[in-house]
Amino acid sequence: MRAFTTLTGKVIxxxxxxxxxxxxxxxxxxxxxxxxxxxxxxxxxWRYLDPGEPGMDNxxxxxxxxxxxxxxxxAGGSILLARKNFGCGSSRxxxxxxxxxxxxxxxxxxSFADIxxxxxxxxxxxxxxxxxxxxxALFAAVTATPGYTLTIDLEAQAVSTPEGRRFxxxxxxxxxxxxxxxxxxxGLTLQxxxxxxxxxxxxxxxxxxLFAAE
Amino acid sequence: xxxxxxxxKLWDAHVVRxxxxxxxxxxxxxxxxxxxTSPQAFEGLRLAGRHPWRTDSVLAVADHNVPTxxxxxxxxxxxxxxxxxxxxxxxxxFHITEFRMDDTRQxxxxxxxxxxxxxLPGMTVVCGDSHTSTHGAFGALAHGxxxxxxxxxxxxxxxxxxxxxxMRVRVxxxxxxxxxxxxxxxxxxxxxxxAGGTGxxxxxxxxxxxxxxxxxxxxxxxxxxxxxxxxxxxxxxxTTIDYLKGxxxxxxxxxxxxxxxxxxxxxSDEDAMFDREVVIDAAEIRPQVTWGxxxxxxxxxxxxxxxxxAEPDRVKAESMRRALxxxxxxxxxxxxxxxxxxxxxxxxxxSRIEDLRAAAAVVKGRHVADNVKLAMVVPGSGLVxxxxxxxxxxxxxxxxxxxxxxxxxxxxxxxxxxRLEPGERCASTSNRNFEGRQGQGGRxxxxxxxxxxxxxxxxxxxxxxxx
Ligand code: SF4
Numbered sequence: 001m002r003a004f005t006t007l008t009g010k011v012i013x014x015x016x017x018x019x020x021x022x023x024x025x026x027x028x029x030x031x032x033x034x035x036x037x038x039x040x041x042x043x044x045x046w047r048y049l050d051p052g053e054p055g056m057d058n059x060x061x062x063x064x065x066x067x068x069x070x071x072x073x074x075a076g077g078s079i080l081l082a083r084k085n086f087g088c089g090s091s092r093x094x095x096x097x098x099x100x101x102x103x104x105x106x107x108x109x110x111s112f113a114d115i116x117x118x119x120x121x122x123x124x125x126x127x128x129x130x131x132x133x134x135x136x137a138l139f140a141a142v143t144a145t146p147g148y149t150l151t152i153d154l155e156a157q158a159v160s161t162p163e164g165r166r167f168x169x170x171x172x173x174x175x176x177x178x179x180x181x182x183x184x185x186x187g188l189t190l191q192x193x194x195x196x197x198x199x200x201x202x203x204x205x206x207x208x209x210l211f212a213a214e
Numbered sequence: 215x216x217x218x219x220x221x222x223k224l225w226d227a228h229v230v231r232x233x234x235x236x237x238x239x240x241x242x243x244x245x246x247x248x249x250x251t252s253p254q255a256f257e258g259l260r261l262a263g264r265h266p267w268r269t270d271s272v273l274a275v276a277d278h279n280v281p282t283x284x285x286x287x288x289x290x291x292x293x294x295x296x297x298x299x300x301x302x303x304x305x306x307x308f309h310i311t312e313f314r315m316d317d318t319r320q321x322x323x324x325x326x327x328x329x330x331x332x333x334l335p336g337m338t339v340v341c342g343d344s345h346t347s348t349h350g351a352f353g354a355l356a357h358g359x360x361x362x363x364x365x366x367x368x369x370x371x372x373x374x375x376x377x378x379x380x381m382r383v384r385v386x387x388x389x390x391x392x393x394x395x396x397x398x399x400x401x402x403x404x405x406x407x408x409a410g411g412t413g414x415x416x417x418x419x420x421x422x423x424x425x426x427x428x429x430x431x432x433x434x435x436x437x438x439x440x441x442x443x444x445x446x447x448x449x450x451x452x453t454t455i456d457y458l459k460g461x462x463x464x465x466x467x468x469x470x471x472x473x474x475x476x477x478x479x480x481x482s483d484e485d486a487m488f489d490r491e492v493v494i495d496a497a498e499i500r501p502q503v504t505w506g507x508x509x510x511x512x513x514x515x516x517x518x519x520x521x522x523x524a525e526p527d528r529v530k531a532e533s534m535r536r537a538l539x540x541x542x543x544x545x546x547x548x549x550x551x552x553x554x555x556x557x558x559x560x561x562x563x564x565s566r567i568e569d570l571r572a573a574a575a576v577v578k579g580r581h582v583a584d585n586v587k588l589a590m591v592v593p594g595s596g597l598v599x600x601x602x603x604x605x606x607x608x609x610x611x612x613x614x615x616x617x618x619x620x621x622x623x624x625x626x627x628x629x630x631x632x633r634l635e636p637g638e639r640c641a642s643t644s645n646r647n648f649e650g651r652q653g654q655g656g657r658x659x660x661x662x663x664x665x666x667x668x669x670x671x672x673x674x675x676x677x678x679x680x681x
Binding site for chain 2: 015016017018020022023026027028030031032033034035045051054055083084085088089090091092093094096111112113114115118119122123172173174175185186189190192193195196199200203207208209210211212
């Protein structure tokens with residue numbers, strides 16, 4: 001996994017609550033058997049005026065001028081700012097891959113849906129929970145200031161504004177460690193293979209029906 | 215010390231080791247796999263030279279991309295076909311049991327797991343699909359995972375997890391006739407919101423939940439994720455045991471007896487503490503219809519579309535306005551005046567035999583209204599389909615003007631050919647009414663099977679209690 005330490009990036013304000021994974025990456029793109037290439041279809045239904053299908057040349061489609069990703073002001077942004085319950089809906093990790101592929105490295109919102117939150121860490125995308133009032137303040141600043149950037153420091157668990165304000169956020173120590181080091185979960189878990197085997201052997205005794213296949 | 219909740223018990227029984235911050239390595243008993251969220255996981259295994267830890271814990275099926283019409287010619291969409299063939303190939307190479315498209319046991323992953331007895335009380339069950347919460351109806355700890363986690367579970371039989379908090383939703387008293395598990399689920403979401411269960415495992419309890427069949431409990435737990443909770447739970451009782459007895463993957467003989475004895479403990483202790491408790495009066499629940507683009511945008515059928523101007527929360531009012539515009543509805547319009555174009559009876563929420571019986575009972579001897587362009591029934595599995603046909607339900611539907619299809623996810627998310635066209639309005643028994651969920655520009659209203667059937671006949675929403 002790619003490590004995450006610090007990031008300074010332009011902010012894209014997506015002023016919506018309950019942004020669901022169907023909106024982040026619509027179902028027709030889930031047919032891919034790859035992990036990459038989803039960026040051009042991030043927020044596809046909102047971003048383009050014409051319907052999209054896999055394999056289309058997106059440069060020939062009609063962009064929706066009212067959608068924030070098409071606003072030249074926010075081009076090249078790497079931090080997405082959104083409202084509560086971001087990433088609700090399906091478990092599709094494609095939503096994280098699409099954000100990542102587009103160049104988003106962190107999402108700031110007052111709350112996230114559990115599965116999306118979990119998935120984010122697996123691809124080195126940092127979901128940051130800030131208070132509703134702090135998020136409000138950021139929305140106001142971003143819309144008022146062209147080229148607004150934030151700096152995120154994972155080690156310090158802080159988001160700093162250009163005016164010098166600092167907002168602190170929580171992150172599980174274990175996840176933070178994995179992210180800072182860019183560690184592979186599976187490799188880490190397999191270091192405990194003996195413990196897994198021991199657990200398994202005990203369970204086979206206690207609850208043998210769990211191990212009986214058809 | 216207070217007692218344990220059902221969730222505490224399931225959690226404790228599966229912890230292999232814990233990190234200092236409480237992150238646990240949780241052992242997984244059953245891993246269900248489908249074609250959409252697994253290809254990258256198998257690819258990851260291959261690239262790292264890893265193997266599945268315990269192939270006998272894995273059961274695979276293709277459901278999202280499969281056609282619901284004649285399957286003799288396979289899948290016509292080449293991208294969908296490739297995804298299904300990739301699953302077939304991965305299962306072959308890694309020696310994983312798969313119910314392939316031509317197998318009668320094929321169906322929606324959350325329908326076939328319980329149907330086969332592959333979901334058992336006391337298990338941990340995961341699947342790369344958020345509606346894995348369905349399996350919690352059996353007193354199993356079941357939740358959806360992402361693709362990286364699918365790979366993690368394949369490789370290690372474990373999942374890195376933080377424990378959720380405990381919530382109990384008690385639905386006390388009896389529901390009125392015509393009010394189903396789907397209406398209870400939507401009423402719960404109306405009460406706590408789509409983020410209300412975030413960070414919690416929700417145990418559903420109370421007289422009205424105990425009274426539900428396994429099918430009903432599955433419907434309820436299925437939509438726990440729409441309430442924000444990764445896992446829904448119902449305690450084990452005789453209904454659970456009766457349902458499982460004799461199913462292909464369920465234990466047999468002495469093993470069955472031992473299992474049933476152990477399952478007697480799968481309930482929350484009397485003195486267990488919940489971090490949050492919600493009590494709902496069953497008698498107050500009326501048939502529900504969603505009007506917006508989030509499952510919490512829901513009202514009883516005898517009400518009107520709500521008015522955003524009356525909503526004090528600015529962000530919420532804005533979402534309501536956007537939803538009304540997307541849905542092509544006006545505030546104040548009675549729900550029963552909303553006319554529909556299509557009807558979809560299916561999905562892992564409502565495609566089991568009991569759902570089809572309830573819908574058939576409503577349409578029997580009646581006909582789909584002229585303004586309804588398409589009404590379809592998509593059974594949850596090949597076995598549900600066969601059972602329905604043995605009971606003659608297929609004929610009732612066909613005579614009433616419904617299409618009777620092959621099993622799969624179908625128009626629940628429109629990854630196959632079944633979808634809404636822009637602007638089309640659908641009465642759907644599925645679980646998500648997000649923008650574009652059933653086809654770009656499509657408008658979804660979530661309802662119970664009986665309500666969908668009644669809407670098909672009337673051409674607009676009606677109160678099934680008066681139908
Ligand atoms: S029926 Fe719908 S919700 Fe259920 S697994 Fe299939 S796509 Fe997902």
